[in-house]
Amino acid sequence: xxxxxxxxxxxxxxxxxxxxxxxxxxxxxxxxxxxxxxxxxxxxxxxxxxxxxxxxxxxxxxxxxxxxxxxxxxxxxxxxxxxxxxxxxxxxxxxxxxxxxxxxxxxxxxxxxxxxxxxxxxxxxxxxxxxxxxxxxxxxxxxxxxxxxxxxxxxxxxxxxxxxxxxxxxxxxxxxxxxxxxxxxxxxxxxxxxxxxxxxxxxxxxxxxxxxxxxxxxxxxxxxxxxxxxxxxxxxxxxxxxxxxxxxxxxxxxxxxxxxxxxxxxxxxxxxxxxxxxxxxxxxxxxxxxxxxxxxxxxxxxxxxxxxxxxxxxxxxxxxxxxxxxxxxxxxxxxxxxxxxxxxxxxxxxxxxxxxxxxxxxxxxxxxxxxxxxxxxxxx
Amino acid sequence: xxxxxxxxxxxxxxxxxxxxxxxxxxxxxxxxxxxxxxxxxxxxxxxxxxxxxxxxxxxxxxxxxxxxxxxxxxxxxxxxxxxxxxxxxxxxxxxxxxxxxxxxxxxxxxxxxxxxxxxxxxxxxxxxxxxxxxxxxxxxxxxxxxxxxxxxxxxxxxxxxxxxxxxxxxxxxxxxxxxxxxxxxxxxxxxxxxxxxxxxxxxxxxxxxxxxxxxxxxxxxxxxxxxxxxxxxxxxxxxxxxxxxxxxxxxxxxxxxxxxxxxxxxxxxxxxxxxxxxxxxxxxxxxxxxxxxxxxxxxxxxxxxxxxxxxxxxxxxxxxxxxxxxxxxxxxxxxxxxxxxxxxxxxxxxxxxxxxxxxxxxxxxxxxxxxxxxxxxxxxxxxxxxxxxxxxxxxxxxxxxxxxxxxxxxxxxxxxxxxxxxxxxxxxxxxxxxxxxxxxxxxxxxxxxxxxxxxxxxxxxxxxxxxxxxxxxxxxxxxxxxxxxxxxxxxxxxxxxxxxxxxxxxxxxxxxxxxxxxxxxxxxxxxxxxxxxxxxxxxxxxxxxx
Numbered sequence: 051x052x053x054x055x056x057x058x059x060x061x062x063x064x065x066x067x068x069x070x071x072x073x074x075x076x077x078x079x080x081x082x083x084x085x086x087x088x089x090x091x092x093x094x095x096x097x098x099x100x101x102x103x104x105x106x107x108x109x110x111x112x113x114x115x116x117x118x119x120x121x122x123x124x125x126x127x128x129x130x131x132x133x134x135x136x137x138x139x140x141x142x143x144x145x146x147x148x149x150x151x152x153x154x155x156x157x158x159x160x161x162x163x164x165x166x167x168x169x170x171x172x173x174x175x176x177x178x179x180x181x182x183x184x185x186x187x188x189x190x191x192x193x194x195x196x197x198x199x200x201x202x203x204x205x206x207x208x209x210x211x212x213x214x215x216x217x218x219x220x221x222x223x224x225x226x227x228x229x230x231x232x233x234x235x236x237x238x239x240x241x242x243x244x245x246x247x248x249x250x251x252x253x254x255x256x257x258x259x260x261x262x263x264x265x266x267x268x269x270x271x272x273x274x275x276x277x278x279x280x281x282x283x284x285x286x287x288x289x290x291x292x293x294x295x296x297x298x299x300x301x302x303x304x305x306x307x308x309x310x311x312x313x314x315x316x317x318x319x320x321x322x323x324x325x326x327x328x329x330x331x332x333x334x335x336x337x338x339x340x341x342x343x344x345x346x347x348x349x350x351x352x353x354x355x356x357x358x359x360x361x362x363x364x365x366x367x368x369x370x371x372x373x374x375x376x377x378x379x380x381x382x383x384x385x386x387x388x389x390x391x392x393x394x395x396x397x398x399x400x401x402x403x404x405x406x407x408x409x410x411x412x413x414x415x416x417x418x419x420x421x422x423x424x425x426x427x428x429x430x
Numbered sequence: 431x432x433x434x435x436x437x438x439x440x441x442x443x444x445x446x447x448x449x450x451x452x453x454x455x456x457x458x459x460x461x462x463x464x465x466x467x468x469x470x471x472x473x474x475x476x477x478x479x480x481x482x483x484x485x486x487x488x489x490x491x492x493x494x495x496x497x498x499x500x501x502x503x504x505x506x507x508x509x510x511x512x513x514x515x516x517x518x519x520x521x522x523x524x525x526x527x528x529x530x531x532x533x534x535x536x537x538x539x540x541x542x543x544x545x546x547x548x549x550x551x552x553x554x555x556x557x558x559x560x561x562x563x564x565x566x567x568x569x570x571x572x573x574x575x576x577x578x579x580x581x582x583x584x585x586x587x588x589x590x591x592x593x594x595x596x597x598x599x600x601x602x603x604x605x606x607x608x609x610x611x612x613x614x615x616x617x618x619x620x621x622x623x624x625x626x627x628x629x630x631x632x633x634x635x636x637x638x639x640x641x642x643x644x645x646x647x648x649x650x651x652x653x654x655x656x657x658x659x660x661x662x663x664x665x666x667x668x669x670x671x672x673x674x675x676x677x678x679x680x681x682x683x684x685x686x687x688x689x690x691x692x693x694x695x696x697x698x699x700x701x702x703x704x705x706x707x708x709x710x711x712x713x714x715x716x717x718x719x720x721x722x723x724x725x726x727x728x729x730x731x732x733x734x735x736x737x738x739x740x741x742x743x744x745x746x747x748x749x750x751x752x753x754x755x756x757x758x759x760x761x762x763x764x765x766x767x768x769x770x771x772x773x774x775x776x777x778x779x780x781x782x783x784x785x786x787x788x789x790x791x792x793x794x795x796x797x798x799x800x801x802x803x804x805x806x807x808x809x810x811x812x813x814x815x816x817x818x819x820x821x822x823x824x825x826x827x828x829x830x831x832x833x834x835x836x837x838x839x840x841x842x843x844x845x846x847x848x849x850x851x852x853x854x855x856x857x858x859x860x861x862x863x864x865x866x867x868x869x870x871x872x873x874x875x876x877x878x879x880x881x882x883x884x885x886x887x888x889x890x891x892x893x894x895x896x897x898x899x900x901x902x903x904x905x906x907x908x909x910x911x912x913x914x915x916x917x918x919x920x921x922x923x924x925x926x927x928x929x930x931x932x933x934x935x936x937x938x939x940x941x942x943x944x945x946x947x948x949x950x951x952x953x954x955x956x957x958x959x960x961x962x963x964x965x966x967x968x969x970x971x972x973x974x975x976x
Binding site: 056057060061063064065066067068069070071072075076079080082083086087090094097098101102104108110111143144145146147148150151174181182184185188189 | 450451453454455456457458459460461462464465466469800801802803805806807809810813814901902903906907908909910911912913914915918
């Protein structure tokens with residue numbers, strides 16, 4: 051009987067001890083994951099930086115953009131810029147920005163602004179995109195980051211708002227942000243942004259006034275919650291000293307409720323809006339010329355005295371003449387909309403964001419558009 | 431280990447049986463290890479990880495084949511059973527020692543071995559199975575009271591001579607002793623008592639060495655065996671599937687006769703063991719050091735030995751195992767399968783090393799795995815694997831001398847992948863290689879077995895050179911930063927393989943200028959009289975065979 055007891059105890063001890071050892075390792079692993087990721091991304095960026103320094107043997111893109119250095123290295127200069135900056139977003143830049151280069155080559159110009167998108171969350175790729183920002187800076191451009199406060203991807207272990215049994219964490223999400231429920235994430239992001247060290251455009255919670263689009267829209271939040279959240283985020287950045295962020299407040303031009311969402315002059319550096327013509331691609335859309343899209347918004351928002359950016363600029367090819375659209379758009383910017391200081395081409399060949407089918411905004415193969423654009427974009 | 435002349439080296443040793451609590455702690459580590467593996471498994475096989483299905487399958491095969499073998503080893507550890515010191519004999523057994531000499535083997539070595547045999551205290555007859563056709567061997571045998579049997583021209587080298595000698599002798603118990611092994615005087619005291627059990631077919635004891643301080647290769651080669659003759663075989667013994675491998679196996683004549691004599695082939699000892707198991711005989715593995723022998727000192731000799739074994743072991747896998755399948759227990763099947771597939775690592779190692787080059791040259795990627803995610807899921811498993819590896823070292827035969835991470839052994843195993851691979855391919859093609867006894871003395875010179883290592887190094891250096899050129903002059907600057915992590919990560923991956931060639935390279939260079947000595951001549955058996963007791967009697971020469 052005694053042997054049986056000893057053996058039984060030994061087996062139970064072994065199993066329990068085994069589970070404890072295992073859980074301890076898993077705990078340690080999870081605890082060290084964050085720091086490890088930081089180290090690794092630092093190493094990644096470090097290697098890229100070293101490599102970049104060793105590559106001075108070649109003709110560099112940044113040489114062609116040297117005129118832009120004075121602006122991009124100084125937030126004050128870029129906020130009072132006296133020329134029209136061009137930029138682009140391309141959706142196929144996971145491994146390389148060569149698509150941007152191809153677009154530049156077809157336009158016969160260099161684009162000072164390159165736009166990228168990143169979402170909020172606890173995943174590895176939801177941190178400040180240090181490597182990308184640095185890559186764009188090394189190419190001679192200024193990074194423009196659209197930072198989307200989706201709340202679904204946060205780890206409920208560390209973010210109580212995701213843990214409170216809400217059916218939809220995005221309901222009242224902006225209030226939770228303003229109350230500091232996501233400060234750990236914001237602070238970490240801001241500290242990393244500060245490490246990047248150079249000014250960059252930061253477009254947070256765009257199109258907040260469109261109640262059908264993003265979870266941070268009016269359907270889930272009150273306008274004052276948006277303002278509070280915006281101010282809170284900006285204040286967190288200021289608290290950690292991440293003053294290199296250039297804040298773009300970017301409402302949707304089609305909903306005339308912008309003013310209700312405006313966080314105030316001292317919290318905003320630039321004002322942005324989208325200028326996208328969907329043509330006749332869907333039942334709800336029709337062919338709008340560029341002034342038709344932005345005129346009301348411009349007239350109201352230009353009164354705020356901030357430089358304006360057309361943060362997503364483009365036209366589909368269905369339902370009208372794209373080359374005319376682009377040509378007239380630029381002509382109207384020069385003649386009627388002098389406060390517009392930046393235009394960022396939305397050059398996604400495979401945009402799945404809005405309808406059941408992929409939309410193609412790209413035009414680098416469209417010779418008619420290119421030959422219409424080349425002369426107007428040079429006219430600075 | 432300072433020197434093999436240190437008297438503690440020549441002390442007889444026996445592993446202490448594990449107590450219930452150290453077993454429980456081991457079991458706890460195994461439970462934790464298995465949970466870690468389950469977690470790793472659950473993470474590994476996710477659809478989003480597949481980059482190229484074919485390559486992913488290959489990579490998964492390599493990874494999980496290794497894990498499977500490790501788990502088998504853990505399970506065998508859980509079954510560890512150290513047999514108690516053998517009881518007194520119920521009746522006296524007649525005992526013979528067979529040791530074989532072949533042309534070219536150093537005469538002075540036999541002088542030492544036969545002298546040591548003569549000192550073994552239990553009454554026995556030593557037979558020298560000789561085909562050197564050199565009269566001096568007969569003289570040496572007679573000098574130490576051994577029976578000299580001239581057995582020239584029998585097929586199957588060592589095994590052929592043993593079978594012929596079996597016909598000419600009558601002893602019930604036969605120790606097959608490799609001639610480079612110096613037995614201790616208490617050899618039979620640690621072994622014979624087990625034969626009280628009439629169903630016992632053989633007793634295998636540990637193979638220990640004394641010349642490992644003489645070179646890197648020797649140290650490394652010895653390191654590869656420590657765990658096997660400690661916890662691994664002790665564990666296999668617990669499932670009655672301990673294998674006879676190499677020297678120092680004591681057989682019951684009836685068991686050998688039941689299988690028609692000693693097995694013939696490159697892995698003759700294993701063939702014999704599997705056949706004896708197949709006939710239903712029991713076996714015992716006794717974790718005792720009652721002799722010490724030689725391990726190859728130069729890389730060339732080691733690789734030749736490994737080639738012989740890998741070819742031979744595959745023969746066991748392909749030919750013997752299917753034949754004996756019916757007679758074996760489930761554990762024995764698993765055990766022989768696991769050992770029979772040991773040398774397939776030559777093939778998996780090759781595939782593993784090719785991966786970074788496939789990516790760097792052709793952009794083929796087997797898996798989309800985040801490095802940190804991989805580390806977080808892999809490291810707990812690796813941690814428990816190392817912990818278990820170190821924990822079971824308390825059951826090594828000579829822990830003080832044998833403990834450690836055995837990094838030299840790992841380097842040497844890596845250096846041998848082309849050899850294992852060749853053995854594997856030769857087995858598939860059913861091509862034979864000749865049976866040559868492993869060199870007893872170090873062979874000087876740069877061995878041809880080092881060539882694949884140098885080729886590997888050249889390919890690596892060329893690849894790094896091309897990558898650097900590519901990135902300085904050709905990769906578009908808009909791609910550089912975003913691809914640097916991936917490219918240099920793969921170069922790092924290739925660097926692991928490159929660094930692993932250093933051990934083999936060092937061994938090859940050391941072997942090029944190695945001093946060939948005859949270490950047995952430096953051993954004075956009388957000096958270890960307190961360790962190796964004086965002989966009780968020398969058995970009279972049996973005239974009838976001379």
